[in-house]
Amino acid sequence: MSPRVSFHGPARQRGVIGLMAAATFGVALLFALLVMDSGRLYLEQRKLQRVADNAALEAVSRSGTCLPGLTAAAYAKQSAVRNAFIVGPSSTLTISCGSLLTNAGSGLRTFAVDATQAAAVKVVATNTVATTAVLALQALFAGTTVSANTQLTATAVAAQPKPTLAQLSIRSTLLSVDTTRSDLLNPLFSNLLGGNVSLTAVGWNGLANTNVNLLQFMNQLALKLGVAAGDYTTLLQTQGTVTQFLQAAATVAAAGGATADVATALGSLQVGAINAPGIKLGDILQLQTGTTAAGLDASVQLFQLVQAFVQLANKNSAATVALPVNLLGLAGVNTRIKVIEPPQFSAVGNPALAAAAPQGVNQIYVKTAQVRVLISVSSSLIDGVLATANTLLSVVLGLINTLLSGCLLGSSCTQTDLQILPSLSLDVGIEAGVGSSYVTNYSCSNSPTSTSLTATTEISALQVKIGRINPALWFSSNAGAALSPITLVDVGTLACEGPLGPRNCAARVPFGGGGSQIMINSPVLGTSDPNYTYNNPKPINVDPAPLHVVTVTDAVGSLSGTLGGIKLISHDPTLSGSLIGALLATLTSTLTTILSSLMSVISGVLSPLVDPIVNTLLFNLGINVNEVDVGFNLTCGQTGKAYLVI
Numbered sequence: 001m002s003p004r005v006s007f008h009g010p011a012r013q014r015g016v017i018g019l020m021a022a023a024t025f026g027v028a029l030l031f032a033l034l035v036m037d038s039g040r041l042y043l044e045q046r047k048l049q050r051v052a053d054n055a056a057l058e059a060v061s062r063s064g065t066c067l068p069g070l071t072a073a074a075y076a077k078q079s080a081v082r083n084a085f086i087v088g089p090s091s092t093l094t095i096s097c098g099s100l101l102t103n104a105g106s107g108l109r110t111f112a113v114d115a116t117q118a119a120a121v122k123v124v125a126t127n128t129v130a131t132t133a134v135l136a137l138q139a140l141f142a143g144t145t146v147s148a149n150t151q152l153t154a155t156a157v158a159a160q161p162k163p164t165l166a167q168l169s170i171r172s173t174l175l176s177v178d179t180t181r182s183d184l185l186n187p188l189f190s191n192l193l194g195g196n197v198s199l200t201a202v203g204w205n206g207l208a209n210t211n212v213n214l215l216q217f218m219n220q221l222a223l224k225l226g227v228a229a230g231d232y233t234t235l236l237q238t239q240g241t242v243t244q245f246l247q248a249a250a251t252v253a254a255a256g257g258a259t260a261d262v263a264t265a266l267g268s269l270q271v272g273a274i275n276a277p278g279i280k281l282g283d284i285l286q287l288q289t290g291t292t293a294a295g296l297d298a299s300v301q302l303f304q305l306v307q308a309f310v311q312l313a314n315k316n317s318a319a320t321v322a323l324p325v326n327l328l329g330l331a332g333v334n335t336r337i338k339v340i341e342p343p344q345f346s347a348v349g350n351p352a353l354a355a356a357a358p359q360g361v362n363q364i365y366v367k368t369a370q371v372r373v374l375i376s377v378s379s380s381l382i383d384g385v386l387a388t389a390n391t392l393l394s395v396v397l398g399l400i401n402t403l404l405s406g407c408l409l410g411s412s413c414t415q416t417d418l419q420i421l422p423s424l425s426l427d428v429g430i431e432a433g434v435g436s437s438y439v440t441n442y443s444c445s446n447s448p449t450s451t452s453l454t455a456t457t458e459i460s461a462l463q464v465k466i467g468r469i470n471p472a473l474w475f476s477s478n479a480g481a482a483l484s485p486i487t488l489v490d491v492g493t494l495a496c497e498g499p500l501g502p503r504n505c506a507a508r509v510p511f512g513g514g515g516s517q518i519m520i521n522s523p524v525l526g527t528s529d530p531n532y533t534y535n536n537p538k539p540i541n542v543d544p545a546p547l548h549v550v551t552v553t554d555a556v557g558s559l560s561g562t563l564g565g566i567k568l569i570s571h572d573p574t575l576s577g578s579l580i581g582a583l584l585a586t587l588t589s590t591l592t593t594i595l596s597s598l599m600s601v602i603s604g605v606l607s608p609l610v611d612p613i614v615n616t617l618l619f620n621l622g623i624n625v626n627e628v629d630v631g632f633n634l635t636c637g638q639t640g641k642a643y644l645v646i
Contacts, residue, residue: 066097116229203265236282288349435628544631
């Protein structure tokens with residue numbers, strides 16, 4: 001067939017162009033509809049997101065909370081109204097309070113709902129709009145039912161800028177505590193609490209190796225004490241029982257995955273603390289006024305927390321603690337102990353405020369406990385030496401009195417009166433020096449490896465007193481007046497008038513014929529480490545290892561030397577006359593020989609006291625007279641006002 005025959009010509013193609021034009025126009029209209037409808041949805045969603053964003057920002061910037069009063073919700077709704085969003089049947093506004101959690105691996109932030117906190121506020125806004133053509137077409141092709149309305153949702157989370165926070169901790173490691181010695185720890189804690197504590201070595205070790213979150217503990221304690229959630233200022237000043245404090249710690253430890261041994265140990269401590277006096281958290285934990293919940297998100301050691309509870313209870317108790325003889329292994333020794341000031345084991349606050357006045361009201365300050373120990377020594381060996389001294393000296397003084405008794409040379413004469421301590425009860429008082437540290441400066445930069453925290457750490461002098469100590473004064477605020485010397489030998493004199501027969505004698509003059517006393521009131525020197533800078537400290541919710549150690553050179557050796565090197569206070573005779581002088585010279589020579597032997601015995605008794613006092617008693621109370629260990633933490637914050645985080 002001819003090609004011309006198969007070609008139909010232009011007249012046969014006219015309808016194709018029209019169909020193509022119509023199809024193109026229809027597609028254009030569809031795309032225009034999609035653009036306009038998508039734009040409408042976008043504008044509605046954007047408007048809704050703006051409502052949610054502004055509501056969240058206003059709730060945070062005005063310090064709204066979700067505590068009774070619902071101020072966060074009120075602030076958010078006020079903001080929504082100003083942005084033409086009215087809560088009604090077709091629109092909602094949901095407000096939640098909580099905190100931000102950052103994943104350690106990915107660094108992603110998530111919002112954790114907690115009505116007791118207001119570190120972050122989440123607002124969810126919804127609005128119902130007419131179903132769009134796009135959704136209608138989608139439903140048509142999918143074969144589903146088309147709804148006349150579509151619900152849009154917008155979510156915003158706002159938070160305050162993260163503040164710059166510093167934390168100091170002291171004695172946060174327990175290398176000095178032998179947690180395997182339950183035979184030492186149980187009686188010590190039992191006597192401090194006034195109850196019966198019976199923990200296994202495994203239980204003590206579990207406490208030493210368990211950390212709890214400080215924020216979670218305080219929130220749990222607030223529930224126990226009936227304090228409004230988040231009101232940490234009131235919580236610090238609210239008194240509770242030691243049992244309540246231990247119960248709160250047990251709940252938080254269990255939530256953190258603590259072992260059954262830890263739960264059992266805390267239960268035993270609760271039983272032992274039934275009769276303990278009330279305590280306040282603010283006496284062992286320092287927080288700057290206005291410290292946010294973020295500043296409490298720190299880790300503390302459970303044993304140290306328990307130790308602080310026990311020592312604070314002992315401080316609040318009116319009675320001193322008499323320790324069992326077998327605890328220190330010192331026969332013939334009576335030991336009493338009293339916590340004068342409890343430790344402040346942790347302090348959190350803004351380092352900028354602390355640096356402006358390091359020892360002012362905004363200081364970040366920690367300290368170890370101040371403890372006084374009174375040891376009364378009564379030794380039969382010393383009594384034996386005293387008896388010998390009494391016998392020998394009495395012979396010499398008897399001769400003197402015989403020669404002087406007649407007053408042969410006139411109407412006046414001098415008599416002697418010998419007084420020897422019949423039984424020596426020697427007191428040793430030791431006041432453990434307080435180790436303290438406070439923030440003096442800090443540095444934050446854009447780089448996490450260019451930060452620093454500066455603090456001054458001090459160890460005050462260890463006080464040692466030997467003589468006769470008044471317990472009531474020693475364990476009070478007037479300890480300086482508690483010490484008086486012990487008289488070993490007092491050769492008193494009496495001036496008498498008249499010849500033979502009864503005489504009129506004046507008052508006795510102590511040490512007129514000589515004598516000796518013993519007393520020591522000596523400080524063992526402390527030390528100071530001013531303005532030490534710790535570079536790149538870890539954030540406040542991380543273990544502060546390695547610790548900064550401040551050491552006193554040979555404090556234990558100095559203590560041992562003080563106890564073992566007791567010295568005499570000698571009194572020379574004041575009598576005159578050749579005969580009396582010769583006789584008193586004989587007395588003095590005899591006195592020197594005997595007292596030398598006596599001092600050797602006393603020093604031998606005192607020297608062995610050092611190790612059990614320092615290594616058993618003070619160490620298990622978290623006090624090391626040789627050093628203090630200070631932990632440094634710093635979290636550099638953000639500047640500006642409230643901001644959107646999610």
